Amino acid sequence: xxxxxxxxxxxxxxxxxxxxxxxxxxxxxxxxxxxxxxxxxxxxxxxxxxxxxxxxxxxxxxxxxxxxxxxxxxxxxxxxxxxxxxxxxxxxxxxxxxxxxxxxxxxxxxxxxxxxxxxxxxxxxxxxxxxxxxxxxxxxxxxxxxxxxxxxxxxxxxxxxxxxxxxxxxxxxxxxxxxxxxxxxxxxxxxxxxxxxxxxxxxxxxxxxxxxxxxxxxxxxxxxxxxxxxxxxxxxxxxxxxxxxxxxxxxxxxxxxxxxxxxxxxxxxxxxxxxxxxxxxxxxxxxxxxxxxxxxxxxxxxxxxxxxxxxxxxxxx
Amino acid sequence: xxxxxxxxxxxxxxxxxxxxxxxxxxxxxxxxxxxxxxxxxxxxxxxxxxxxxxxxxxxxxxxxxxxxxxxxxxxxxxxxxxxxxxxxxxxxxxxxxxxxxxxxxxxxxxxxxxxxxxxxxxxxxxxxxxxxxxxxxxxxxxxxxxxxxxxxxxxxxxxxxxxxxxxxxxxxxxxxxxxxxxxxxxxxxxxxxxxxxxxxxxxxxxxxxxxxxxxxxxxxxxxxxxxxxxxxxxxxxxxxxxxxxxxxxxxxxxxxxxxxxxxxxxxxxxxxxxxxxxxxxxxxxxxxxxxxxxxxxxxxxxxxxxxxxxxxxxxxxxxxxxxxxxxxxxxxxxxxxxxxxxxxxxxxxxxxxxxxxxxxxxxxxxxxxxxxxxxxxxxxxxxxxxxxxxxxxxxxxxxxxxxxxxxxxxxxxxxxxxxxxxxxxxxxxxxxxxxxxxxxxxxxxxxxxxxxxxxxxxxxxxxxxxxxxxxxxxxxxxxxxxxxxxxxxxxxxxxxxxxxxxxxxxxxxxxxxxxxxxxxxxxxxxxxxxxxxxxxxxxxxxxxxxxxxxxxxxxxxxxxxxxxxxx
Numbered sequence: 001x002x003x004x005x006x007x008x009x010x011x012x013x014x015x016x017x018x019x020x021x022x023x024x025x026x027x028x029x030x031x032x033x034x035x036x037x038x039x040x041x042x043x044x045x046x047x048x049x050x051x052x053x054x055x056x057x058x059x060x061x062x063x064x065x066x067x068x069x070x071x072x073x074x075x076x077x078x079x080x081x082x083x084x085x086x087x088x089x090x091x092x093x094x095x096x097x098x099x100x101x102x103x104x105x106x107x108x109x110x111x112x113x114x115x116x117x118x119x120x121x122x123x124x125x126x127x128x129x130x131x132x133x134x135x136x137x138x139x140x141x142x143x144x145x146x147x148x149x150x151x152x153x154x155x156x157x158x159x160x161x162x163x164x165x166x167x168x169x170x171x172x173x174x175x176x177x178x179x180x181x182x183x184x185x186x187x188x189x190x191x192x193x194x195x196x197x198x199x200x201x202x203x204x205x206x207x208x209x210x211x212x213x214x215x216x217x218x219x220x221x222x223x224x225x226x227x228x229x230x231x232x233x234x235x236x237x238x239x240x241x242x243x244x245x246x247x248x249x250x251x252x253x254x255x256x257x258x259x260x261x262x263x264x265x266x267x268x269x270x271x272x273x274x275x276x277x278x279x280x281x282x283x284x285x286x287x288x289x290x291x292x293x294x295x296x297x298x299x300x301x302x303x304x305x306x307x308x309x310x311x312x313x314x315x316x317x
Numbered sequence: 318x319x320x321x322x323x324x325x326x327x328x329x330x331x332x333x334x335x336x337x338x339x340x341x342x343x344x345x346x347x348x349x350x351x352x353x354x355x356x357x358x359x360x361x362x363x364x365x366x367x368x369x370x371x372x373x374x375x376x377x378x379x380x381x382x383x384x385x386x387x388x389x390x391x392x393x394x395x396x397x398x399x400x401x402x403x404x405x406x407x408x409x410x411x412x413x414x415x416x417x418x419x420x421x422x423x424x425x426x427x428x429x430x431x432x433x434x435x436x437x438x439x440x441x442x443x444x445x446x447x448x449x450x451x452x453x454x455x456x457x458x459x460x461x462x463x464x465x466x467x468x469x470x471x472x473x474x475x476x477x478x479x480x481x482x483x484x485x486x487x488x489x490x491x492x493x494x495x496x497x498x499x500x501x502x503x504x505x506x507x508x509x510x511x512x513x514x515x516x517x518x519x520x521x522x523x524x525x526x527x528x529x530x531x532x533x534x535x536x537x538x539x540x541x542x543x544x545x546x547x548x549x550x551x552x553x554x555x556x557x558x559x560x561x562x563x564x565x566x567x568x569x570x571x572x573x574x575x576x577x578x579x580x581x582x583x584x585x586x587x588x589x590x591x592x593x594x595x596x597x598x599x600x601x602x603x604x605x606x607x608x609x610x611x612x613x614x615x616x617x618x619x620x621x622x623x624x625x626x627x628x629x630x631x632x633x634x635x636x637x638x639x640x641x642x643x644x645x646x647x648x649x650x651x652x653x654x655x656x657x658x659x660x661x662x663x664x665x666x667x668x669x670x671x672x673x674x675x676x677x678x679x680x681x682x683x684x685x686x687x688x689x690x691x692x693x694x695x696x697x698x699x700x701x702x703x704x705x706x707x708x709x710x711x712x713x714x715x716x717x718x719x720x721x722x723x724x725x726x727x728x729x730x731x732x733x734x735x736x737x738x739x740x741x742x743x744x745x746x747x748x749x750x751x752x753x754x755x756x757x758x759x760x761x762x763x764x765x766x767x768x769x770x771x772x773x774x775x776x777x778x779x780x781x782x783x784x785x786x787x788x789x790x791x792x793x794x795x796x797x798x799x800x801x802x803x804x805x806x807x808x809x810x811x812x813x814x815x816x817x818x819x820x821x822x823x824x825x826x827x828x829x830x831x832x833x834x835x836x837x838x839x840x841x842x843x844x845x846x847x848x849x850x851x852x853x854x855x856x857x858x859x860x861x862x863x864x865x866x867x868x869x870x871x872x873x874x875x876x877x878x879x880x881x882x883x884x
Contacts (some may be wrong), residue, residue: 041556058801070359125420134414139429
């Protein structure tokens with residue numbers, strides 16, 4: 001042991017259960033168990049490499065840089081997405097492909113759906129004005145709001161845990177795509193139709209702000225606060241899609257009454273439809289909505305203070 | 318016959334050279350098809366770009382100063398000096414603007430001034446130091462997709478096809494689906510980059526198995542200066558997965574300070590400003606100094622020496638994400654601790670013999686761009702220049718010329734070779750074992766070389782070819798992402814490229830730059846400032862040399878002891 005490195009007691013082995021699945025041949029996945037000698041500072045990828053070099057020589061796994069830059073080695077370890085190149089090996093590991101992705105073979109998943117959706121979001125800078133040559137006028141301050149978003153390596157860990165994406169046909173683009181879109185939308189040079197793309201194509205208002213994406217992000221991007229919220233504001237200001245109408249109605253109702261009235265909120269968001277009436281008829285007997293309160297427009301005690309708070313916060317902005 | 322895709326220009330490789338070749342060829346109106354063994358902009362080494370040289374070339378004196386660092390310290394007088402002049406003008410006048418147009422943010426301060434690393438070699442960064450590569454390559458990737466250029470990712474080119482004279486296309490294995498096809502092209506650009514994965518400790522990744530060099534060799538291309546192989550001296554020893562994490566010996570942004578190297582007794586033996594003030598990327602000097610420590614028993618090639626920033630205020634180092642993050646991830650304190658290092662096989666100066674005017678090889682229809690050429694060491698900027706030159710020349714030739722039919726026989730023979738490896742059995746030699754053995758042979762050849770070690774390496778490589786390759790077998794015959802099958806194909810490339818490298822090294826009877834042999838421990842500019850060329854024609858190895866013109870810079874001495882030269 002050198003005088004400069006930390007003294008630690010090394011464990012002697014890692015037990016790993018590896019997900020094996022070849023869609024061309026297998027009906028269901030199976031798990032194979034291996035014991036791998038532990039080496040100093042071992043990463044998950046060192047375990048995978050050892051298995052490939054000594055045991056399952058043909059098993060499928062993907063990595064391209066091993067240095068947290070390419071974002072292609074993310075796998076589920078004991079149920080949670082991890083970058084194999086970056087995270088330390090645990091002594092007992094079940095390693096599986098990222099969830100919610102089509103499996104090509106073993107740990108390799110298809111990135112095609114992500115790439116195809118990215119292509120629909122006009123994923124390059126759409127310049128407001130013609131480019132006039134290097135270096136163009138631009139400051140660090142102008143690009144500060146997107147500094148963290150530029151760290152994204154598109155490892156898709158966030159996509160794999162997003163509960164909205166787990167809903168069939170959610171129509172939601174997912175956190176990684178919103179990070180890419182938000183970086184462009186907040187770029188002072190960009191003149192693309194980002195509000196429409198965020199609202200209609202990416203359906204940003206389907207985000208439920210559960211922060212699962214941020215929890216698993218290996219590069220610590222504040223995805224909700226710095227990517228998704230700014231996009232929601234952009235769509236809200238444009239005010240064209242159901243999601244944004246809902247947000248606007250929410251604000252108007254609370255501002256006017258000092259409390260959230262579900263009936264009025266629904267009416268303002270969706271309009272008066274047969275379905276809405278049916279729903280209302282079911283909700284009244286359960287006490288979920290109070291028709292009297294809804295149409296008397298009576299404010300809560302202190303409603304005026306709440307209204308003023310909203311106004312002054314808008315002025316600050 | 319298998320499916321054949323027809324195109325004007327075929328670009329093989331998805332790094333900085335390949336992506337720029339694609340964009341520039343498409344700008345010229347050619348129909349372009351791209352094949353990438355990994356993923357565009359994610360595989361290969363361009364994603365590792367840290368800081369990009371940003372020189373003032375406005376006056377002849379300033380340009381010559383830049384040239385001195387390129388020619389002397391990066392290429393040890395083996396580059397093409399006229400090429401360096403043209404490439405320098407491109408870097409200053411086009412490279413940064415082309416990328417900024419796509420949206421790359423070259424880092425500014427609050428007032429909007431470019432933040433430069435102000436060392437002997439001024440440099441700027443995209444986003445932040447250590448993170449330029451992913452930003453640059455992501456923008457190129459998206460631009461290629463935006464334009465709708467046909468791209469085959471995760472597809473390995475297995476051979477170049479010729480009609481006896483011209484290169485007329487290539488065969489491809491889509492290893493995701495196990496589908497084999499051919500591409501008929503009027504012009505073919507090889508941009509497969511460096512082959513950094515050829516020794517046990519190496520900075521490269523699994524796909525960097527020298528396919529480009531091997532395929533060119535098999536169709537008769539010449540290879541030059543393959544032995545001028547760089548090693549990194551300051552890469553992380555453990556974990557193994559991080560052996561490509563490099564503790565930059567060049568200055569951190571906002572300071573003149575660099576990391577230092579210490580031997581096992583804590584004595585500092587290398588820092589850039591003290592030991593190679595002439596160059597900002599002093600890799601050859603670093604390893605030369607390490608070799609003295611190894612000979613004195615105060616370090617090993619694989620550990621026993623350390624690198625650190627404990628002489629620099631930690632907040633400066635912490636401002637540079639990758640360095641500080643490595644420390645914190647290893648449970649070390651960047652301002653106090655040092656990291657144990659080992660050497661790694663890195664990029665090489667040599668490669669396919671190419672005429673830099675149009676990036677053409679001696680084989681009609683075959684162009685080269687980037688790190689696998691013999692003309693320059695590499696770097697995202699220079700290889701982008703290669704991509705532009707090759708892309709434009711290949712497109713112009715393709716638009717003017719006709720397409721030659723592919724030989725059905727040759728395609729079928731190659732299909733037979735590729736699928737011949739897809740055989741399973743309970744025993745036999747697993748391809749990864751042959752791969753590891755080849756990397757071990759090159760590691761043992763190592764930094765200190767001589768006739769005896771070259772002979773031993775050659776014998777060992779031939780033993781792999783003779784004894785292991787015929788016995789290669791897999792655990793399964795899956796055609797979908799069968800890592801063993803991919804490894805078997807890599808073994809063939811690695812064997813050819815390594816054998817050529819050893820033969821080329823044997824021929825060079827001197828030491829130079831990163832190339833050291835203790836039986837010829839001097840730089841011999843009179844006889845060896847040349848392209849040292851090997852090729853294989855009908856199974857016979859040939860060699861010759863080709864002089865390198867020195868219109869601007871020549872070394873002071875015609876011959877000097879290796880350890881006294883500073884380049």
